[in-house]
Amino acid sequence: MTQVSSQQVLDAGLNDWRQLAQGLHARFLTGNFSAGLRFVEAVAEAAEAANHHPDVTLTYPYVDLQLISHDVSAVTKRDVDLARAISDIAREQQIEAKPEALAQLELALDTAQLAAAGRFWAALLTGDADAVKGDDVADPNGRVPLLWFQHTEAHETPRQRFHIDLWVPHDVAEQRIQAAVAAGGTVVDAEQAPSFVVLADGEGNRVCVCTVLDR
Structure with a gap:
């Protein structure tokens, strides 16, 4: 899939x-x-019909x-099509979406030596030292946030090497x-807004607020 x-x-109009x-x-x-379980069961039927399956979190007041x-590690047309079908199910069941509540947290580590750091963090976070894919440590079980390695020049400490990337709706x-x-x-x-804006707290610790725009 492309x-x-x-x-x-954005042009697909997936408002939810x-x-x-x-x-x-x-x-x-x-x-x-x-109600969440009934919704998830209907989503499962649509997913089986499409032969494409979402990751689902069912809690008491909402479903994420x-x-x-996953085969291309990207969003494809089948994701867009299934998203539209799931929204149709929500409307049929009179379930409201709340996109403004969404966020996704990533950790970024500045490193000049990925080979020295990658396997260590993969083993520590996931239990598998080989869980390094490109510049990322990805937990296939979704237990910890994605950790990605930002390539930098070698530098002396102290300098903030870890920072948080907080992805929010645009x-x-x-x-x-x-x-x-x-x-x-x-x-x-x-300078890179709306792609990302760098903020700092009162002690100078930094975080990037990221969106998908202009990428």
């Missing part, structure tokens, strides 16, 4: 869904466990879903940034 671009995802760092995401407010084509990013600034943060670098 990867679809972030702009193609937002593209974050890894795939398409949605939260549906089912209200209770029984993620769609990505239409939520500015609100989230302003809330963080109002809570005592500062904008360090907005």
Whole structure:
């Protein structure tokens, strides 16, 4: 399957869904466990018919879903098509989506020696030293956030080597940034906005607020 671009995802009009760092995401407010289970069962039928399956988290008040084509590690047309079908199911069951509640957390480690760091972090985080794919340590069981290695020149410590990448819906990013600034943060670098904006807390610890726009 061919990867679809972030702009193609936006043009698809998937109002219930937002593209974050890894795939398409949605939260549906089912209200209770029984309603959530009925919703998930209907989603499972649609997934089986499409021969394409989302990652599903069923909790008491809501259901979270993620769609990505794992064979190409990207969003494809089949993800877009299944997302649309799932939204149709939600409307039939009178279940509301809440895309503004979505977020995805990644950890980034500046390193000039991936070979020295990658297997260590893979073994520590996932129990498998071989769980390094390209520049990422990915936990196939979804227990810990994705860790990716940002290539840098060798440098002396102290310098912040870890930072957080917080992926939020593109239409939520500015609100989230302003809330963080109002809570005592500062904008360090907005040159790459809306792709990402670098913030710092009162002690100088940095975080990137990321969206899929302009990538």
